[in-house]
Amino acid sequence: MQLFVFFLIQTQSDTAAAADSLSLAAQQDNMSMFELLSEGGVLMIPLFILSLVAIYVIAERWRSLNNARIEVDGFLRTVGEMLKDGDRERALTYCDGIDKPLPRIFKAGIRRLGRSIRDIEDALSNAGKKEIYHLEKRMNWLATIAGVAPLIGFTGTVTGMIEAFMDIQSLQGNVNPSVLAGGIWEALITTATGLIVGIIAYGFYNFLLGKINRMVHELENASADFIDMLQSPSSKSKKERTKVG
Template identity: 30%
Template sequence: MSTFLQLQVDTLAQAIPTADTANAALTNEVSVLEFIFKGGLFLIPIALLLFYTLYIIFERYIYIHKAAKIDNHLMSDVRNHLNNANIDMAVMAAERSGTAQGNILKEGVLTIGRHINEIESNMERAANIEIGYMERRLGQLGLIAGIAPTLGFIGTISGVIKIFYSISVTEDISIGNISGGLYEKMISSGAGLIVGIIAYAAYHLFNGKIDGFSLSIQKQVLEFVNIIQRPNGHKAK
């Protein structure tokens, strides 16, 4: 009986990790930065794409947020000045806004006196120019959304090739050898997908905002045409 109890105590002592074992496990833990660096050389271009993507997002957000702003009071001011036959004040009101809407309305005010179709056409061309300014570099976001995941997959594939080449040379097919090298190479795939998702989401969010501006400015052009077609003193509804 004492021998059986002694065997149980020895078994429990072996099963419970000692302090030294726990400390060794903690020591073997890899920091997040070290974990990322294990992804290989393909993480360098992916990281560069990430920084460039964040720069484009920051720069485009500031520009589009300012340029695509629609001020309903601006149209009211322009209407009042035109009804009072004060074209110069209408131009000044449009210039003060500092938005794409103001530039488009300014183009319409400056062409008053021409045929209505020409005025509308000029305003639409001005709107297309402003939309073109807003869409600058958005194509690059779409390109990054496709390139970054591809770079990640290439990094993983090259790592897998190296793993199997090492196995063919050393004939070491242990699970630890395969899984250890494979998880390191899959880091590049994960990083590429993350960068691609960020670029893809930003691309479509910005385009959605620009589409909303395009719809709003079409309404503004129609309202402006209605204003100049009506006799002075009658406000457009």
């Protein structure tokens, strides 16, 4: 019986010690990420700033592109019915009430009604260029980050290795791995961080650029359909031809 009690107490003691060890290890793991990044040196500051800018641009452009989408067929049909009825002012008011690229492009064309088709096409083209510019706004920031972040990381590699060799020279070759650890940490961490930031920025740049290209294609097709609609006979002219006949 005494042997069993002793075994039980010893087991509980071992369990408590193991729990304390796990708790200490967990605390060390929680601190390790910050400590790991802090070993990257001063170049981690611009990398951190670039990562924040990249997150801002990605979120802002994603939200802006999603808000710019519109049901093209329904919008074109509604505007077409208003114009066929000869209600130009109503069509302008309808476009004014929708703050999206396609209505703004159509509004520029509707204002030129009564002029030649060439003038209307020029108005649509100029308005479309303005909208494309706004759709691509800040995308150059993302492209720049995708290229600059890895270069900053590689710069950290160079400075880290320079620091390591300076330590070797100052100690006249009598060094151990722990002496070189600081420079090697800086070299590896800045390189890894720069590559991660650059890869994420480059990936989202291509993803958002694909969304922009699809939207531009939709705007161009809708503008062409708008011109075709203007060149088709209006309901008013059809009624007049019917009466004459």
